[in-house]
Structures are given as C-alpha cells and as structure tokens.
Amino acid sequence: KKKAEPTITIEEITKPDDCPQQAQDGDTVYIHYTGSLASSGKVFDTSKERGEPMAVQLGTGRTIPGFEQGLRGMCVGQSRKVTIPPELAYGDKGVSPLIPPRSTLIFELECMHIDRPTIVRDFVPFLQAVLPVFLLIGVVVYLYYRAQSASTPTTQPKADKKKRKAN
Numbered sequence: 001k002k003k004a005e006p007t008i009t010i011e012e013i014t015k016p017d018d019c020p021q022q023a024q025d026g027d028t029v030y031i032h033y034t035g036s037l038a039s040s041g042k043v044f045d046t047s048k049e050r051g052e053p054m055a056v057q058l059g060t061g062r063t064i065p066g067f068e069q070g071l072r073g074m075c076v077g078q079s080r081k082v083t084i085p086p087e088l089a090y091g092d093k094g095v096s097p098l099i100p101p102r103s104t105l106i107f108e109l110e111c112m113h114i115d116r117p118t119i120v121r122d123f124v125p126f127l128q129a130v131l132p133v134f135l136l137i138g139v140v141v142y143l144y145y146r147a148q149s150a151s152t153p154t155t156q157p158k159a160d161k162k163k164r165k166a167n
Contacts, residue, residue: 006085006086006087006088007085007088008066008069008070008082008083008084008085008088009082009083010070010080010081010082011080011081011082011083012078012079012080013079013080013081013108014077014078014079015075015078015079016075016076016077016078019075019076019078020075021075021076021114021116022072022073022074022075023058023071023072023073023074023075023111023114024058024059024072024073025058025059025072026057026058026059026116026117027057027058027114027115027116027117028055028056028057028058028114028115028117029055029056029057029058029071029074029111029113029114029115030053030054030055030111030112030113030114030115031047031053031054031056031071031074031109031110031111031112032046032047032048032053032054032109032110032112033045033046033047033054033107033108033109033110034046034047034048034107034108035105035106035107036105036106036107037099037100037103037104037105037106038083038103038104038105038106039103039104044095044098044099045098053112053113056068056071058071058072064084064088064089064090064105065088066082066084066085066088066089066105067082067084067089067107069082069088070082070084070107070109071109071111074109074111074114075111075114076111076112076113076114077111078110078111079108079109079110079111080108080109081106081107081108081109082106082107082108082109083104083105083106084104084105084106084107085104086101086102086103086104089103089104089105090103090105
C-alpha cells in the first residue's frame with residue numbers, strides 16, 4: 001500500500017475580488033509572514049517586526065517546500081493561513097531551539113507585491129554576457145582575414161597578346 005504524500009493545508013483569510021496576476025514559479029513574491037508552531041502556537045519568526053516584507057523567488061527551492069507551495073497562486077493583497085506538515089518543513093532535524101524536530105508549522109502569509117520577470121529583463125544580462133564574446137570573435141576573424149589578404153601575393157592580369165607583340 002502506498003503511503004499518501006504529505007500536503008499543506010490552505011485556509012484563505014482574505015482574497016481580492018480582482019486578481020490579474022497569481023504567483024507562479026519564476027516570480028519574486030514579497031510577503032509579510034508570521035510563523036508559529038502548531039503544537040503550542042508559539043511564534044518563531046515574523047517579518048512584521050522587521051517592518052520589511054520578505055522576498056521569495058518561487059521555484060528555486062531556497063525555502064522549505066511547504067512554504068513555496070503556500071505562496072503559489074497568491075494575489076497581491078491576499079492573506080492565507082498555511083499549515084505545513086514536518087515532511088514539507090524541517091522534518092526530523094528541526095531548527096533548534098526554535099523549531100523542534102517533526103514540527104508542523106503554521107504560517108500566516110500576506111502577499112504585498114509580485115515581481116514577474118519579463119523576457120527583456122531576462123535577456124539583458126544574457127546580452128551583456130554574450131555580446132563582448134561575439135565582438136571579440138568578430139575582431140579576431142577580421143584581423144585574421146586582413147592578415148591573410150596582406151600576405152597573399154596579388155597576380156597581375158595578363159597583358160593582351162597584341163601589346164606583347166608590339167614590344
């Protein structure tokens with residue numbers, strides 16, 4: 001018998017009527033959050049005390065899996081409560097002393113802003129990296145062919161037979 005895959009539980013707190021952009025992989029999502037232990041309700045971290053939202057780039061795996069899953073599909077202005085089982089959080093290790101091993105975590109998330117990369121924005125760093133290489137190759141090829149044409153003797157066109165006979 002297959003063991004069921006662990007999943008998060010999402011409880012919507014607020015959701016705007018208009019949601020033109022939902023958070024997806026590749027987006028950088030700016031959120032305020034409060035993380036607490038399901039067992040005791042003890043808060044172990046919150047961005048609200050720092051006064052700055054946290055930036056999370058979805059799809060990079062830089063946070064615990066359940067946290068990223070809880071952010072996907074959120075809209076700016078939306079709040080939700082996400083319950084994350086230990087398998088999608090810190091598992092058997094925990095984060096001592098704040099988060100004991102095998103802890104179920106609860107995060108209250110509020111999406112403040114979503115920054116979606118555009119093709120142009122992604123293409124500029126590529127051009128900055130590649131353009132000098134192509135320019136260098138072009139200069140090397142130009143100098144090579146210029147050197148080749150300078151060292152190759154040029155042949156004079158044959159004079160007309162009539163002109164040779166006249167001499």
